[in-house]
Amino acid sequence: xxxxxxxxxxxxxxxxxxxGQPRQIPIVxxxxxKYDSGEEMGRLFDLESSGYFxxxxxxxxxxxxxxKIADLEGGxxxxxxxxxxxxxxxSIFNIASCGDHVVCSSAIxxxxxxxxxxxxxxxxxxxxxxxxxCSYEALCxxxxxxxxxxxxxxxxxxxxxxxxxxxxxGAAHANGVxxxxxxxxxxxxxxxxxxxxxxxxxxxTTKYMDGHGAAVGGCIVDGxxxxxxxxxxxxxxxCAPDDSYRGVIYTERFGQSxxxxxxxxxxxxxxxxxxxxxxxxxxxxxxLESLHVRMKRHCENAEAVAKFLSSHEKVSWVxxxxxxxxxxxxxxxxxxxxxxxxxxxxxxxxxxxAAEKLMKNLKLAQIATHVADARTCCLHPAGTxxxxxxxxxxxxxxxxxxxxxxxxxxxxxxxLTDDLAFALDKI
Ligand SMILES: *Cc1c(COP(=O)(O)O)cnc(C)c1O
Numbered sequence: 001x002x003x004x005x006x007x008x009x010x011x012x013x014x015x016x017x018x019x020g021q022p023r024q025i026p027i028v029x030x031x032x033x034k035y036d037s038g039e040e041m042g043r044l045f046d047l048e049s050s051g052y053f054x055x056x057x058x059x060x061x062x063x064x065x066x067x068k069i070a071d072l073e074g075g076x077x078x079x080x081x082x083x084x085x086x087x088x089x090x091s092i093f094n095i096a097s098c099g100d101h102v103v104c105s106s107a108i109x110x111x112x113x114x115x116x117x118x119x120x121x122x123x124x125x126x127x128x129x130x131x132x133x134c135s136y137e138a139l140c141x142x143x144x145x146x147x148x149x150x151x152x153x154x155x156x157x158x159x160x161x162x163x164x165x166x167x168x169x170g171a172a173h174a175n176g177v178x179x180x181x182x183x184x185x186x187x188x189x190x191x192x193x194x195x196x197x198x199x200x201x202x203x204x205t206t207k208y209m210d211g212h213g214a215a216v217g218g219c220i221v222d223g224x225x226x227x228x229x230x231x232x233x234x235x236x237x238x239c240a241p242d243d244s245y246r247g248v249i250y251t252e253r254f255g256q257s258x259x260x261x262x263x264x265x266x267x268x269x270x271x272x273x274x275x276x277x278x279x280x281x282x283x284x285x286x287x288l289e290s291l292h293v294r295m296k297r298h299c300e301n302a303e304a305v306a307k308f309l310s311s312h313e314k315v316s317w318v319x320x321x322x323x324x325x326x327x328x329x330x331x332x333x334x335x336x337x338x339x340x341x342x343x344x345x346x347x348x349x350x351x352x353x354a355a356e357k358l359m360k361n362l363k364l365a366q367i368a369t370h371v372a373d374a375r376t377c378c379l380h381p382a383g384t385x386x387x388x389x390x391x392x393x394x395x396x397x398x399x400x401x402x403x404x405x406x407x408x409x410x411x412x413x414x415x416l417t418d419d420l421a422f423a424l425d426k427i
Contacts (some may be wrong), residue, residue, distance in 0.1 A: 006072065006189055007292045014068030014285070027282045028060045047248050047266060057269050061278035065285045069209070069219045072188035072288075073201050076224025076257035079265050080217060080281055084184060084204025086274035087218030088112050088151075089120070091180050091202045094264045095235055096148040098124030103142045103149075105132040105163065106396040107156035108182065109204075110385045113397065116151075129396060132156075136167055143175040148234065150177055154193055155185035155336075157371065158381045158405040159398025160319040160345050162328035165335060169197025176234065178226040184208075185341040185372065189295040194223040196335065200260070207372030208341070210287040211294055215280040220264060224257035238263060294374070297410050298342030304413035305406065305420065306344050314354075314424045316402070319345040342409070343371050347402035354427045355380050355404050361423035364415055365406065376409035376416055 004012070015025040033052045035041040043049040052058050062080045070078035081087040092102055104116060106129040116127045128142045132152055150172040152163045165181065172179035178199035183191065187208045193201060203209060205217040229251050232239035238259050241247035244267065250259040269275060276284075299322070306320035321332035321340050332340055348354040359367055359378055368377040369385065379385065382401045386394060394400075408416060 009068070009071050010189070010292045011289050013071040014066075015064040025061060025064045025282065025285055027278050028055075029278055030059075031055050047245050047253065047262075055278070056273055056275050057265060059275070059278050059281075062276055062281045065281040065288070066219060068285065068288055069188075069203065069205075070221050072192075072291075073183070073221045074188075074192050074194050074223070075201065075221035077261035078219055078221040079261050079269070080205070080219050080276045080284075082218070082274045082276045082280075083216050084109075084182075084202070084206055084218040085111055085115060087202040087204070087220045088182065089115060090264050090268050090272075090274070091200055091220050092116075092120065092125065092149055092151065093123075094260060094268060095178070095237065096125050097237070099146065100124075101126045101128065101144050101147045102151060103128050103130060103139070103147055105152035105156070105168075106130060107132050107159050107161045107398050108151075108153045109157045109184075110381070110389070110397070112153075112182065113393070114388065131396070132161055132163055132168075136171060139167065139171040140174060143171075143177075147175060147177055149180055150175075151180045151182075153182040153185075154191055155321065155341050155343075156398065157185055157343070158345055158379075158385070158403065160321060160328070160343065161398055162321050162331040162335060162340070163193075164331055165193050165196040165198055169199075172199070173197070176231050185343060186336060187291060187295055187341075189292045190299070190336050190339050190341065193335075194221075194225075199223050199226040205284045205287075208287075208295060208298070209291060210284050211291065211372065211374055212283075212287060213370060213373045213375065214287075215276075215283040217276050217280055217284050220261065222257070222260045224260075226260075227256055228259060229256075237267075242267065294410060295339065295342075298372075298408055299339030301408035301410070301413045301416060302340075302342045302344055305408055305416055308417040308420065309344070309346050312421075312424060314349045314427060316347045316349050341372070343405060343407045345403050345405050347400060348404065348424065348427055350402075350427055352380070352382065352401040355402050356383070357427050358423045359404065361426040362419055363422070364411065364419040371405065371407040373407065374410045376407060376411055378404055378406045381405055 066078040181193040201221040321328040
C-alpha cells in the first residue's frame with residue numbers, strides 16, 4: 001500500500017481478502033500443504049515456482065504479517081522469525097560466515113551483544129564494537145577487507161542513544177557493506193531507517209509491535225536497495241550458485257529486491273528453523289493494527305514521566321531523547337520528529353542501592369524482564385539483563401550501576417508520576 005499513510009498501513013497492509021473470504025487474517029495452523037502431483041511439489045523444491053509446502057520455511061499467516069511489516073518500513077521483502085534474537089542472528093548469518101567480520105555499535109541490547117560477542121564469535125564471525133557517537137573517520141577505521149556488515153540500534157536498549165543513521169549508512173556504503181538497523185524501540189511509526197539510507201531492518205516484534213506481552217517474535221526487512229552484485233566475491237552466498245538448490249543464484253533468480261530475504265527463508269529457515277507459530281504471528285498482527293495509536297500514547301506518557309523525573313531532587317540524571325536538554329535531542333529532532341519511544345533510563349540519587357529500593361516501592365510499575373508493553377515495567381539492567389558484562393563492556397553499552405530502565409505503558413501519566421513520587425520519597 002505505497003500510497004497510504006502509516007496509520008492506514010498498520011490497520012490494512014499485508015492481507016486483502018477476496019469476496020467471501022475472512023475479514024481478519026486467517027491463522028493457517030497447518031504444518032504442511034497438499035499437492036496434486038509430485039512434479040508440482042518438486043518445482044517448489046527447486047524454487048522454480050512459489051508456494052507453500054512446509055511451515056518451517058513459509059506459512060501464509062506468517063507471510064501476511066511479514067508483508068505488513070515490510071510495507072510499514074518501506075522495504076521490498078520481509079521474513080518473520082520466532083524471536084528478535086533469531087532475526088538479529090539471521091540478518092548477519094545470511095551474509096557472513098566463518099572468517100568474516102562485522103562492525104557493530106557498542107550501544108545495543110544485552111542479548112544481541114551476547115549473541116554477537118560470544119556465540120557468533122564461536123562460529124568464527126568476529127565483531128568490532130565501536131562507540132556510535134564516534135567520528136565518521138573512526139567508524140570507517142573499524143572496517144577490514146573481510147567486513148560484511150555494519151550493525152546499529154536506532155534507539156539503544158537500555159541506554160537510549162539515538163543512532164546517526166546517515167553517518168552509519170555513509171560509512172557502510174563507503175566500505176561496500178549494508179547497514180543493518182535494529183528498529184525495535186522506535187518502530188516504523190516513529191522512524192523508518194530505510195528512508196535515511198539503512199539497507200536491512202531487524203525487529204523484536206515482542207516489544208511494541210505485539211505491545212501486550214503476549215507473543216515473542218522477530219522480523220527482518222530488506223530495503224532491496226543494496227546491490228550485492230557489485231561485490232560478488234564478498235557475498236558469494238547471494239551471487240554464486242547454491243548447491244543445495246541445484247545451483248540457484250539468488251541475485252539472478254530473485255533480483256535485488258528479493259535475493260536477501262529469499263535466501264534467508266529457503267536456506268536459513270530451512271536449515272535452522274526459528275519459525276514463528278502462525279498463532280503468534282496472528283497475535284503480532286493484532287498489535288500492529290493499533291501500533292500507531294499506542295506509540296503516540298507511550299511517547300506522551302514517557303514525556304510526562306521524563307519531565308517529572310528530571311525536575312525531581314532525588315533523581316541524578318534522566319536519559320530521554322525527546323527532552324530538549326538530552327544529549328541526543330538534535331538527532332531525535334531529525335530522525336524522530338514525531339516521538340521516540342516509551343522507554344526512559346534514569347538514575348536515582350544514592351546509586352545502585354537506591355535504585356533497588358525505589359523499584360521495590362513502586363506499586364504500579366512492575367519489575368519485569370520486558371519493555372515496550374501496555375503495562376508499565378521497570379528493570380535494573382546492571383543487576384539483571386547486563387549482569388554478565390564487565391565494567392568496561394557495561395560502560396560501552398551505556399549502562400551505569402544506578403540505571404533504572406523504565407518503560408511507560410498505556411496507563412494514566414498522572415498515576416505513573418504519583419507512583420514514582422511515592423517510591424522516590426522512600427529512598
Ligand atoms: C528484546 C530485544 C531484542 C531481542 O528480541 P527477543 O524477541 O527478546 O528475542 C533485540 N533487540 C532489541 C532492541 C530488543 O529490545
